[in-house]
Amino acid sequence: MAGPDYSFEAEAAARGYIRIAGVDEVGRGPLAGPVTAAAVILDPANIPAGLNDSKKLGPAVRARLNDALMAVADVSIAHASVEEIDTLNILRASHLAMERAVDGLNPPPDFLLIDGNLIPRGLHIPAEPLIKGDSKSVSISAASIVAKICRDRIMVDLAQQHPGYGWETNAGYPSKSHRLALQNLGVTPHHRRSFKPVHYILYQG
Template sequence: MTTPTFEMEQALIAQGYPRIAGVDEVGRGPLAGPVVAAAVILNPQDIPDGLNDSKKLTARRRRTLDEDLRARAEFAIAEASVEEIDDLNILYASHLAMERAVAALHPAPDYLLIDGNLIPKGLTLPAQAVVKGDARSVSIAAASILAKNWRDQLMVDLAQQHPGYGWETNAGYPSKQHREALQNLGVTPHHRRSFKPVHNILYQE
């Protein structure tokens, strides 16, 4: 299993880009809740050990790294709402969340490493799209951890207001419990109406 490194960042620093932000988003697949993005600038002299793609870490390890990153890195976290997801589509809403996270970093980064194969159109800084970036760059991995922890906690909080859907464990993804609750309990204001399983319930004959 490959683990992410600081090699891409080091090469960019050598080219004259000292402040490099890793950018990643979480939550494209769920039926409920916002999409969340984070932008992280690591201190090259103080990088937490064990950074990796958030999906490869236990919840406990993610929480520990989340605390480390908040104490030792520059970061910003941003969302695009369910309404924006339904209005724009999930890809553009994900990009909007990324743009907001980058815009919230002060001072601005010199260069962006963005997870995926597309650079959001609203980003004007020098940038590079990195496929499977959270497995290759520790800066992107750091962003994935902060975004996932933020979103998971948000869905735990929403689960208190809307019990029965299992959001505290499925984070809004279409688990069996979540799909059955949609049928039995109906659609909440936090559901993405443009997503087929939700749309089908709202507009079934």
């Protein structure tokens, strides 16, 4: 299957929109760490080659594309904290991170392409949700790459403060070693208490 392209952005541009941002988030599934979102406006005349869903790219390619995007695109990255995830729920928290990322673009976008099937309720800009958008739209691919690189780096930093959970390699996802460490080492302040494996360890009588 062909990778993402600029056709959704071109359609929006044909309708008169000028600043078209792709929006994506990473980190819904982990047991620890924030959820991170990015909003990216590409320059149609200078789109880095090889953009794709960040999950389909190796670490070296992702890092190279991240650097290229930071040099040529308008990029905003934002987060929702573990506390917000536990208070609101992960879906609402990931939407909050998306809203913050969009708010961080200056000047603001006038159209959004959003990964997924929902438009976050706090966004009041014309928007189109795209299921599997990170493999359809290069702007959403770009957002998925910079969000993942940023969040992975946060988890590497947190791994140094809380060794033993393997966050530098599992990024907080529930790998076997991470679940074992939870049982053996306990719950850190960076764990999501509303997520079942963490909740279970906290409240097993």
